[in-house]
Amino acid sequence: MFLDVLRRRNPKFIEAAIALHREGRIPANSYVLDLDTVEANARVLKTEADRLGLKIFAMTKQVGRASSFAQAVLRGGIDRSVAVDMACARATHRAGLKVGHLGHLQQVARHEAKAAAARFRPDYWTVFNDEKASEAAAGAKAAGYTQNLLARIKAEGDTFYRGHEGGFDAADVAQVADSFDRLDGGRFAGITTFPALLFDQKTRKVIPTHNLATLTKAADVLVRAGRSDVEVNAPGTTSSILLQALADAGATQCEPGNGLHGTTALHAVEDLPELPAVCYVTEVSHLSGGKAYCLGGGFYIDPVFPDYDVRAIVADEPTVAATALRSVEIPPPSMIDYYAMIDAGGPGVPKPGDTAVFGFRGQAFVTRAYVVGVSGISKGQPKVETIENSLGEAESWPV
Structure with a gap:
């Protein structure tokens, strides 16, 4: 292709x-x-993310978490990774990137939580249920810090790849936030989903999913409940030309993966x-x-x-x-x-x-x-x- x-x-x-x-x-x-091109692509994405006030985390799984790839991304201005699993966290940390986001898509196994907190101290840690929130908070407490937790949320009409399902009911997001804040070693930081954007074969365009609307509505609920500075993590089919749409929908974080090497589905049909x-x-x-x-x-x-x-x-x-x-x-x-x-x-x-x-x-x-x-x-x-x-x-x- x-x-x-x-x-x-x-x-x-x-x-x-x-x-x-x-x-x-x-x-x-x-x-x-092509590491020269990866570096240039990272710089394009970082520049646009900075213009829009978006935090940006690099996804590395598509290219096997290569250390030279991580270092090219770092030279391009992106200094944090999103770890799709613990293998990504280990590899990107070893290559010199800070672990910006852990636990999404794959949750951290119970007996790895303390080591993950002590070793990586991720900026954000996604959890799908109360048990995983407690494990992450306990790991952070043992490591001497308070962990920013993101709640994976879901609502009727949201799209998930088969085998990717899970998360808190979006209707309960205010109560979930309160429960996170009661954890010793944890605090509520925001919400996430996947995918927020998807390529549509019929129109040959990238379109927002229902999930993105779920995030927007949940963020509004949290603001009305008196919470400010809610992080909205909205990954999926990320290229620089789509960051404006994410920002307009209220996203505060983006996570380019294929975009860093120019192979999102949209790159196959348009010159980005x-x-x-x-x-x-x-x-x-x-x-x-x-x-x-x-x-x-x-x-x-x-x-x-x-x-x-x-x-x-x-x-x-x-x-x-x-x-x-x-x-x-x-x-x-x-x-x-x-x-x-x-x-x-x-x-x-x-x-x-x-x-x-x-x-x-x-x-x-x-x-x-x-x-x-x-x-x-x-x-x-x-x-x-x-x-x-x-x-x-x-x-x-x-x-």
Whole structure:
């Protein structure tokens, strides 16, 4: 889906990725990051967030919590992360980002709460129920501080991905806030949901969900109850051009993820200020039955898109030429993606060892892929900075 955008908007990145793979400097089965572009994208998002008075936290899971990615984001002016789980918190903290938001989407396990508080002291900690609020507050008390708690809220008509459900009834938000303030080690800081924005396939636009209206109404209730400075955390499909809509709806916090590497769904259909900065690189292993089999492990087709003709650039030298494009069959999610099958018909049949480059709206943290950070592409001097696993830990590649 994003390969055409990459070819048009960041061709030097593709060429650099192919060259580095041809030279044996990056492995097959790698999400490769253009760190110069990530830094520039972060600066665009931070500038707009500052203009609107929004706190901004970087989501890193889509690129495997890569340390070089976190450091590029930091150079771009964003100094805090949102940790979708404890693995994100550990990786981003280790990479130098402050943990700005913990507990959303995945709640912190009971016996990790004290360690999370002591180690990270997150600015905000989302909880879905009273038990989780008590655990977070107890951890903060043991660490000697008072934790800002965000209540995940829900109302009739809200949208949640299957398996993401949970939270307090929005109608009870005033009572929830009071209960948080009674916790020793905790205080009520605000409210959150996910997703606040969603890409609509029919209109090819990003539209507010009912969840965002739920947040706005709940914030009004809290203000009428005498609370001021209520934090409204509104993540989902975040790019710089959408921050105004979030601010207009009363949001005080935003959490760009795919926006930092130019791969939100809207980036696939519109040229936004952020440029694409991630591609997936692998190589042809063998030919069989008219197909060229390329090594897998990192294939992820985001279900936000309908089925489409997946294509790759397959070449033995740096190129973005249309003649290098080939259709690819990727195994369904029910199968292990040891390989994907590239059409090997027509002239210029792929050869074992050829490089294959894909453009995905990836979720590297749920794959077996390497994550490779490359600097200097904008200067014509590409340099591999990191080769890591999906936990942001260094890999001893090729051994």
